[in-house]
Amino acid sequence: MKGRVIKSTGSWYVVQTEDGIKNARLRGKFKQEDLKLTNPIAVGDQVLLENEGDHESTVIADILPRENxxxxxxxxxxxxxxxxxxxxxxxxxxxxxxxxxxxxxxxxxxxxxxxxxxxxxxxxxxxxxxxxxxxxxxxxxxxxxxxxxxxxxxxxxxxxxxxxxxxxxxxxxxxxxxxxxxxxxxxxxxxxxxxxxxxxxxxxxxxxxxxxxxxxxxxxxxxxxxxxxxxxxTPGIKEFGILDIDDYELSHYFVEMRKYLGQCKYNNCKHLNEPGCVILDKLEEGYIHPYRYESYVNILHEEDDHR
Ligand SMILES: Nc1nc2c(ncn2[C@@H]2O[C@H](COP(=O)(O)OP(=O)(O)O)[C@@H](O)[C@H]2O)c(=O)[nH]1
Ligand SMILES: [Mg+2]
Ligand SMILES: [Zn+2]
CATH class of the missing domain: 3.40.50.300 (P-loop containing nucleotide triphosphate hydrolases)
Incomplete structure (x- = not known):
């Protein structure tokens, strides 16, 4: 039976199915995306449920691929x-x-x-x-x-x-x-x-x-x-995580930088001080907000520290 996880307590999960709400535990471990995760199942996950044993306890037998x-x-x-x-x-x-x-x-x-x-x-x-x-x-x-x-x-x-x-x-x-x-x-x-x-x-x-x-x-x-x-x-978030991305990729996730994609002289440009950097030109010309550029540089350095 398919369902969607609507609540997680860490040890058991509340799953909404066509047959109503079920409480389920996790069976075994799943192969996860290439991430070091502290929780195997999250709210929003689509899962497959199975009944186990005589006591009709419900288990999460598998998880469908996450869209995001x-x-x-x-x-x-x-x-x-x-x-x-x-x-x-x-x-x-x-x-x-x-x-x-x-x-x-x-x-x-x-x-x-x-x-x-x-x-x-x-x-x-x-x-x-x-x-x-x-x-x-x-x-x-x-x-x-x-x-x-x-x-x-x-x-x-x-x-x-x-x-x-x-x-x-x-x-x-x-x-x-x-x-x-x-x-x-x-x-x-x-x-x-x-x-x-x-x-x-x-x-x-x-x-x-x-x-x-x-x-x-x-x-x-x-x-x-x-x-x-x-x-x-959700509980209050101190800091959002960012998926593993290469330095030169970070600007793809800043919408105003994404549009100049591939226009810098070097195709692995980090837009810090490279010659022929279009992002630095656009910053100078006022097309990129200085605060946004500041965030870009901060995130770039924080993520470097993380590796
Ligand atoms: N003045 C004011 N206080 C608010 C407003 N929204 C929430 N609060 C108060 O802010 C505090 C935290 O709210 P809460 O909903 O628990 O925040 P959460 O941690 O983001 O879920 C509570 O004391 C709320 O009453 C608002 O629009 N105006
Ligand atoms: Mg709250
Ligand atoms: Zn550049």
Missing amino acids: YIIRKSTRKAHHSHIIASNIDQAFLIVTLRSPRTSLGFIDRFLVSTESFRIPASIIVNKMDLEYKEKDLDFLQDIHDIYETLGYPVFEISALEDNSFEYELSDLLQGKTTLLSGHSGVGKSTLLNKLIPSARQTTKEISKFSSKGVHTTTFAEMFELENGGYLID
């Missing part, structure tokens, strides 16, 4: 990744302007991980009901300027107080599997509860002490929308 997946760095094991969710149609990154402010570097890392599978991504600025200082509003303007120009939709919402966005978002969500991602405390679970009240996800005050938020959602979980489609709530 989003990973984060493992917090427990160096050089390992954890699959946040798989087989998604689009990803929403929830960001906030302060306490905590989501950095542009974090947004860009997220976009590299979605671009590597060509997963459409949107940026949702939450907590717009709060009062902001001028520097926060300048930051908001930067987000609009940078990402809308690149083709990523940017929405401003208040998951807590506003209802109007539901109409705006529900068209986008219908019939699709959408990942809600972002730091801890940005309001992912609050937004999910607004869109699917029956989900009743726990939400937590941000701890005033650290301003970092307390982890309330430990594992990703998938919920069905009333009009079709799914939303995936």
Whole structure:
């Protein structure tokens, strides 16, 4: 019997099938993609179930190939990744302007991980009901300027107080599997509860002490929308993982750089200081935003450290 994993606890899984919801355990190990993973099965996975033994216990006997997946760095094991969710149609990154402010570097890392599978991504600025200082509003303007120009939709919402966005978002969500991602405390679970009240996800005050938020959602979980489609709530992400890519490939995942693909003098150009680099020219001419280029260089160096 085929099914889709809608919840993982680490030791057992909740699987949605044509015959309803089943709890299943894992049988044996699977051959995985070329990744060092800390979780063999993720929310969103399509799996094959079998009954085992006299007690009619259900096991996951196999996993179907993943269309795509989003990973984060493992917090427990160096050089390992954890699959946040798989087989998604689009990803929403929830960001906030302060306490905590989501950095542009974090947004860009997220976009590299979605671009590597060509997963459409949107940026949702939450907590717009709060009062902001001028520097926060300048930051908001930067987000609009940078990402809308690149083709990523940017929405401003208040998951807590506003209802109007539901109409705006529900068209986008219908019939699709959408990942809600972002730091801890940005309001992912609050937004999910607004869109699917029956989900009743726990939400937590941000701890005033650290301003970092307390982890309330430990594992990703998938919920069905009333009009079709799914939303995936995830625990707060500290840092997205990036699939193993060669240095010269990284720019393929920056949409504004991708269009100059193959135009540099050297075809393995890293766009750092090579002669005849078209990316550096375009940066100079203002076609590439300096913040985006900065993220590009940072990710390039971080990934080098990782090898
Ligand atoms: N002022 C304000 N607070 C919000 C909003 N959305 C969420 N919060 C609060 O932010 C805290 C963290 O929310 P939560 O949904 O648990 O964040 P998550 O960690 O991303 O799931 C909670 O205290 C929420 O009530 C919003 O739009 N405005
Ligand atoms: Mg949450
Ligand atoms: Zn170049």
